[in-house]
Amino acid sequence: MVLSFLSNSTSMQRTYIKDLGSKIGSETLICGWVSVRRDQGKMVFFDIRDGSGSVQCIVLPDSQAILVAKEISTESAVSIEGIVNKRPEKNIQAEKANGDLELQIVKIEVLNMAQTLPFELESELNLDTLLDHRPLTLRNERSRNIFRLQATIAEAYRNSLQKQGFVEFQAPAIVGGDAEGGAAAFKVNYYYDQTAYLATSPQFYKEIMVNAFERSFTFAKIFRAEKHATPRHLSELTQMDFEMGFIKDHRDVMKILHDVIVDVVKEVAERHADILKYFSAEIPQAPEEFPTFTLAEAQEIISKEFNRTIEDTSDMSPEDERQICEWAKKKYGSDFVFITDYPVEKRAFYTYQNRSFDLIFRGLEINSGSQRIHDYNEMIEKMKSRGLDPEKFSYYLQAHKYGFPPHGGSSTGLERITMKMLNLENIREATAFPRDMNRIDTRLSE
Amino acid sequence: MVLSFLSNSTSMQRTYIKDLGSKIGSETLICGWVSVRRDQGKMVFFDIRDGSGSVQCIVLPDSQAILVAKEISTESAVSIEGIVNKRPEKNIQAEKANGDLELQIVKIEVLNMAQTLPFELESELNLDTLLDHRPLTLRNERSRNIFRLQATIAEAYRNSLQKQGFVEFQAPAIVGGDAEGGAAAFKVNYYYDQTAYLATSPQFYKEIMVNAFERSFTFAKIFRAEKHATPRHLSELTQMDFEMGFIKDHRDVMKILHDVIVDVVKEVAERHADILKYFSAEIPQAPEEFPTFTLAEAQEIISKEFNRTIEDTSDMSPEDERQICEWAKKKYGSDFVFITDYPVEKRAFYTYQNRSFDLIFRGLEINSGSQRIHDYNEMIEKMKSRGLDPEKFSYYLQAHKYGFPPHGGSSTGLERITMKMLNLENIREATAFPRDMNRIDTRLSE
Numbered sequence: 019m020v021l022s023f024l025s026n027s028t029s030m031q032r033t034y035i036k037d038l039g040s041k042i043g044s045e046t047l048i049c050g051w052v053s054v055r056r057d058q059g060k061m062v063f064f065d066i067r068d069g070s071g072s073v074q075c076i077v078l079p080d081s082q083a084i085l086v087a088k089e090i091s092t093e094s095a096v097s098i099e100g101i102v103n104k105r106p107e108k109n110i111q112a113e114k115a116n117g118d119l120e121l122q123i124v125k126i127e128v129l130n131m132a133q134t135l136p137f138e139l140e141s142e143l144n145l146d147t148l149l150d151h152r153p154l155t156l157r158n159e160r161s162r163n164i165f166r167l168q169a170t171i172a173e174a175y176r177n178s179l180q181k182q183g184f185v186e187f188q189a190p191a192i193v194g195g196d197a198e199g200g201a202a203a204f205k206v207n208y209y210y211d212q213t214a215y216l217a218t219s220p221q222f223y224k225e226i227m228v229n230a231f232e233r234s235f236t237f238a239k240i241f242r243a244e245k246h247a248t249p250r251h252l253s254e255l256t257q258m259d260f261e262m263g264f265i266k267d268h269r270d271v272m273k274i275l276h277d278v279i280v281d282v283v284k285e286v287a288e289r290h291a292d293i294l295k296y297f298s299a300e301i302p303q304a305p306e307e308f309p310t311f312t313l314a315e316a317q318e319i320i321s322k323e324f325n326r327t328i329e330d331t332s333d334m335s336p337e338d339e340r341q342i343c344e345w346a347k348k349k350y351g352s353d354f355v356f357i358t359d360y361p362v363e364k365r366a367f368y369t370y371q372n373r374s375f376d377l378i379f380r381g382l383e384i385n386s387g388s389q390r391i392h393d394y395n396e397m398i399e400k401m402k403s404r405g406l407d408p409e410k411f412s413y414y415l416q417a418h419k420y421g422f423p424p425h426g427g428s429s430t431g432l433e434r435i436t437m438k439m440l441n442l443e444n445i446r447e448a449t450a451f452p453r454d455m456n457r458i459d460t461r462l463s464e
Numbered sequence: 465m466v467l468s469f470l471s472n473s474t475s476m477q478r479t480y481i482k483d484l485g486s487k488i489g490s491e492t493l494i495c496g497w498v499s500v501r502r503d504q505g506k507m508v509f510f511d512i513r514d515g516s517g518s519v520q521c522i523v524l525p526d527s528q529a530i531l532v533a534k535e536i537s538t539e540s541a542v543s544i545e546g547i548v549n550k551r552p553e554k555n556i557q558a559e560k561a562n563g564d565l566e567l568q569i570v571k572i573e574v575l576n577m578a579q580t581l582p583f584e585l586e587s588e589l590n591l592d593t594l595l596d597h598r599p600l601t602l603r604n605e606r607s608r609n610i611f612r613l614q615a616t617i618a619e620a621y622r623n624s625l626q627k628q629g630f631v632e633f634q635a636p637a638i639v640g641g642d643a644e645g646g647a648a649a650f651k652v653n654y655y656y657d658q659t660a661y662l663a664t665s666p667q668f669y670k671e672i673m674v675n676a677f678e679r680s681f682t683f684a685k686i687f688r689a690e691k692h693a694t695p696r697h698l699s700e701l702t703q704m705d706f707e708m709g710f711i712k713d714h715r716d717v718m719k720i721l722h723d724v725i726v727d728v729v730k731e732v733a734e735r736h737a738d739i740l741k742y743f744s745a746e747i748p749q750a751p752e753e754f755p756t757f758t759l760a761e762a763q764e765i766i767s768k769e770f771n772r773t774i775e776d777t778s779d780m781s782p783e784d785e786r787q788i789c790e791w792a793k794k795k796y797g798s799d800f801v802f803i804t805d806y807p808v809e810k811r812a813f814y815t816y817q818n819r820s821f822d823l824i825f826r827g828l829e830i831n832s833g834s835q836r837i838h839d840y841n842e843m844i845e846k847m848k849s850r851g852l853d854p855e856k857f858s859y860y861l862q863a864h865k866y867g868f869p870p871h872g873g874s875s876t877g878l879e880r881i882t883m884k885m886l887n888l889e890n891i892r893e894a895t896a897f898p899r900d901m902n903r904i905d906t907r908l909s910e
Contacts, residue, residue: 049869052867068710095710095838129710129867132865133866153672153675156675165633168633169633183515185612188895188896189897192699193904204652205653206651206662208908209691229602264541264543412906416600419579421576421578450634450669450673451634453638459639
């Protein structure tokens with residue numbers, strides 16, 4: 019068996035699999051992984067995939083490559099030379115990329131032979147198996163689809179903000195104290211045995227950036243030490259945060275967010291119809307205006323439409339979120355619903371009275387936002403009323419001291435929007451390397 | 465004095481300051497901060513800036529706004545109505561944006577009055593003052609220029625990778641162990657009193673992603689607990705990391721990196737000629753090929769050209785890096801130099817023998833890369849030879865078990881490339897919220 023290194027073996031230029039259609043009749047070099055090997059005795063068939071696509075290959079009985087072909091294991095990395103042939107009419111799979119051609123293999127080199135897989139890569143896997151073997155399972159079609167789509171969401175979100183004049187900045191992950199004054203924060207052993215924390219939000223920093231750029235955004239890692247073990251909570255998250263100055267009220271923020279979401283949905287629909295189909299997910303309906311209700315209105319609708327008594331009128335329960343979305347989808351043809359006017363005591367201390375909102379997508383809150391308090395004295399009062407010591411926030415309060423304009427912003431969870439876009443049941447599936455109470459890559463021993 | 469809220473005061477649509485040129489003769493509403501106020505007794509002049517630009521405004525003696533104008537402090541947030549006038553020919557400043565017009569103020573509303581500034585915002589500030597007052601000093605022209613340019617670097621870097629087929633993913637910040645097996649890592653108190661660490665590199669994760677997408681990248685926060693207090697080290701950094709499969713050797717990685725750098729320089733030059741000029745910085749020279757030397761060659765050149773004995777031949781010293789760049793700039797007209805073939809024992813354990821490189825930009829290493837070991841058995845041997853326990857790397861090693869192709873990648877420090885692009889003397893100036901031994905926002909007490 020030839021087990022040589024790529025550079026020594028050939029001088030032919032590699033062709034990406036997606037480009038094979040332009041090489042009909044030519045001898046071509048491809049590289050990739052063995053997705054499937056079908057040994058039919060005299061002949062061997064392969065599905066080979068690279069970063070760009072997949073193609074069927076055939077090794078004929080008289081080929082020099084037949085002996086190697088019979089030895090290669092699934093998922094091995096290979097380099098293949100062959101002739102690109104049109105398939106016979108009856109074998110054409112018109113709906114598939116490269117469905118009209120196949121590569122007749124002349125030579126195979128194994129770049130790295132895979133050991134026997136612990137399970138069928140494309141089989142249905144339970145969540146722990148999926149995550150225990152992430153370095154392997156990220157290769158399966160389902161995972162590749164999830165994270166390719168996630169990359170597009172991130173890119174489109176950023177592009178939309180940039181188009182709307184937002185300037186990116188880098189928010190810190192290590193902070194001196196817990197910004198939100200509520201969320202559980204992980205402690206970090208900093209220099210000189212001092213305790214630092216992992217940021218629970220880039221909130222203060224993005225507000226500060228308003229005074230530099232007026233409109234600013236950051237993609238920030240945030241960390242929550244809460245002991246949640248639900249299908250929608252993680253201990254490390256990617257938040258897409260923006261903040262803007264000189265707003266009239268929170269509705270200016272909602273308008274920007276709406277436009278970003280519409281741009282994201284458009285981009286996903288254009289690029290990933292195949293991925294949505296794979297998950298039997300519909301293109302999200304994102305109309306020109308998202309239905310918007312106050313918390314009280316929403317709960318009144320739910321109560322009436324679903325004939326149910328609302329227990330907690332100070333916040334939306336997960337059931338409330340699902341039902342308002344179900345109803346709004348039918349009534350307004352929207353997968354997105356804005357809920358406004360949460361009681362201010364339920365929101366972070368910097369929230370401006372009566373100017374908060376959440377965006378709910380297919381029954382799950384994916385974004386939270388508000389206008390913030392910009393007046394220095396009002397902020398001091400607010401901190402005191404919440405039992406916070408303004409002295410501890412003196413760094414942040416510099417923003418308020420020197421002409422902080424009325425401003426607001428919001429934060430979308432990248433994992434949550436990915437999850438709902440594909441109707442995944444657990445947010446861990448939408449996270450390449452999820453961290454939670456029980457896992458950092460491998461399961462934690464208790 | 466009118467101290468009303470924006471929404472109550474007017475129904476006029478706001479115009480961004482950059483668009484005032486199209487409003488000559490019209491009554492217009494702008495919002496922004498007071499950069500400068502010049503009280504000339506009967507008249508008051510302002511420079512007002514918003515996120516888009518700056519404009520000179522004038523309050524005439526008979527204006528209703530004159531009393532308010534005389535009260536407003538520098539950096540206050542204001543909303544202004546006025547008439548856009550062409551300036552008299554003699555007052556035109558052709559080289560300045562809006563240098564041909566001024567806004568004759570009819571009405572001013574103070575949205576938030578700034579307290580007296582602790583120092584002149586545009587004065588030269590020492591580093592500690594700059595950082596102690598970051599929420600204020602981020603507003604000055606110098607800081608805004610630095611971070612606007614940094615946003616462009618990040619955007620252009622990402623766009624170039626996406627154009628070249630790289631798929632973005634989110635690397636985790638919390639890790640179970642120290643990936644590099646060398647760098648000092650911060651400890652995190654995780655659940656159940658277990659110790660986790662802050663990532664010193666997204667290395668393992670980006671390698672794993674090669675098996676999913678072949679080409680992948682991430683912008684990752686990394687954390688170094690080393691006790692460095694130099695002008696080029698931070699404890700929290702933003703790294704622009706990419707990794708690619710099916711390479712011949714490290715030169716494939718260098719080729720991609722070269723193209724990314726060229727794209728970044730081009731974008732910076734096109735968008736930010738004014739910012740480069742502000743810092744008296746030239747557009748970096750990034751020729752079609754970057755001069756490339758082995759470590760031994762580079763040190764021989766330095767020794768000869770600068771008539772100096774090299775003490776340490778196992779690595780480039782900061783002086784070596786400066787001198788090879790100085791020489792290469794003269795000789796090859798390049799601000800970028802590749803150094804290859806560092807002794808493998810000086811590099812991380814996953815480095816493939818003789819296939820490492822650094823990219824030096826204007827005398828500072830901004831990027832480090834290599835081909836990695838992809839063969840399972842070779843990797844096990846390498847770990848053992850370094851005294852590392854392969855058992856502890858079992859998660860990562862799944863990638864090697866199942867057909868890991870030859871691959872490599874590199875990592876560019878966003879703060880370092882920003883710093884050298886503008887010839888800044890300290891990396892903290894190129895970091896919005898720097899963390900180091902002595903500072904998390906405010907100075908740490910020892």
